[in-house]
Amino acid sequence: MTDDPTADRAAETAGGSPGGPADGTAAAKPAEPTCPVCKEIVYPGYVFCENCGHKLGDPPPAGPDDPGAAPREGATIRQSSASLARRRAAGAARPCPECGGAEIDADGYCERCGMRQPAERDHVEIGLPAAGGPAGPDANGSGVLAAAGASDRGKRYSRxxxxxxxxAHAAGVVAVxxxxxxSSQRPDEASRAAADTAAAELAELLDEGRDPxxxxxxxxxxxxxxxxxxAASPAEAPSCTYVSAVTRGGALTVGWVGDSRAYWLAAEQGGTAGSGAEETRPDATRPDGIGPDDTEPTTGDTEPNTGDMAELGASRQLTEDDSWAAIMVAQGALTEAEAEAHPNAHVITAWLGADAGxxxxxxxxxRPTGPGTLLVCSDGLWNYFPAPADLAALLGGPGGAPADGTGEAGAEGAPEGAxxxxxxxxxxxxxxxxxxTLVRHALDAGGRDNITVAVIPFPSPPVPPRTHTESTEQHR
Known part of the structure; x- marks a missing residue:
């Protein structure tokens, strides 16, 4: 979930100095009433908690289980082409896990007890098997994977x-x-349409030999x-951010609109590509100032020509946010720390939607100079771990935190608390x-937003011929 993009227009009109906090910050105020079961904030006039379905005013049930886990019970999805249709058929007749009732309304609440039903998108895990690995409904979590991802609704939002x-495509991996x-209408439908449409289109075009x-x-x-x-109208336009990543041959290509990000985490320790904001972002060698020059005509060769691409050595952020904070830093109006601390920090300036222009x-x-990991994520992860070193410290392997596992401050590459x-x-x-692991750490850090991450080892192991697109699509 991302901040209201229209707030940025107001901020620009007002000279970038809005007087109040960004939308959603009031939820952190301790004076707000909370549900006695799951402790989520509730609002005047509500009869049931939007998060767990508890009837407000009733005491919590005796001996409750961990309330944070209850909404996700039975909702961890390990997706495959065969299991998606099977889950949909089973879900149509699934009774309420709280009272056994069969009448579930269109918003996912039991009409007998008011319990919010676990949704397929509450927690999703996807594994893309490598060539020679297992396939089918039990492929995820076993054998060699070419890439994987996870998505979780977090602790604050009800969906x-x-x-x-x-x-997969003929010569690599696609992630979106x-x-x-x-703040837009049906944002879940917007994000799903964007991810599924783009992944299918990328794979098809790359299989045809198009330039990445x-x-x-x-x-x-x-x-x-x-x-x-x-969109039914521009005033009721579902909208979303977008980031994609493609591996092919010895190169990787990223594309983005908004503030979802892609990172490169180098397998060899050696720090990150500088500490300054400008040094950790795409090379300013193209006319638009983002990434290497792409103005030369494409050839459609199976393998991209990597001769004039920006080299990737140390870990770094590959994308630059379309956000108010990024603009303030680029203009020299604020330091990066000042911009990130501002209430408008995550207001986006570009997005997908009928109202996006x-x-x-x-x-x-x-062109990576060595092995590493291509990581693609939403702001639910990078809000807590924004720097490449922060992310690398949560993972193992040669590029992760030191093998002694101390997690103490002062150990190279391992911030305090690693x-x-x-x-x-x-x-x-x-x-x-x-x-x-990355999703779990974002949840442990607060989980105030939806959290999504795709992990693509590079170089990618061979993948079998593409038969379908793995996605977070849910039955509606």
């Missing part, structure tokens, strides 16, 4: 408005993450059209474990 799609704009940058730009625009088509995707291609070595899976060996 997951992020979406994740992961698929989209984050619904919470050309395919990335075309897929983003097709996703934008799909999201815009959901002309969509101009950013596209950049890089997890012990046994808790840090190596993304190259266990991308699904890495995705789960």
């Amino acid at each position: 997951n408005e992020d979406a994740l799609a992961l698929t 993450v989209s984050d619904g704009v919470g 940058e050309e395919a990335t730009r075309a897929a983003a625009l097709k996703a934008a059209a799909a999201v815009a088509a959901l 002309e969509v101009r995707p950013h596209v950049a291609t890089f 997890p012990a070595a046994g808790e840090r899976p190596d993304p190259a060996a266990d991308p699904l474990g890495a995705a789960r």
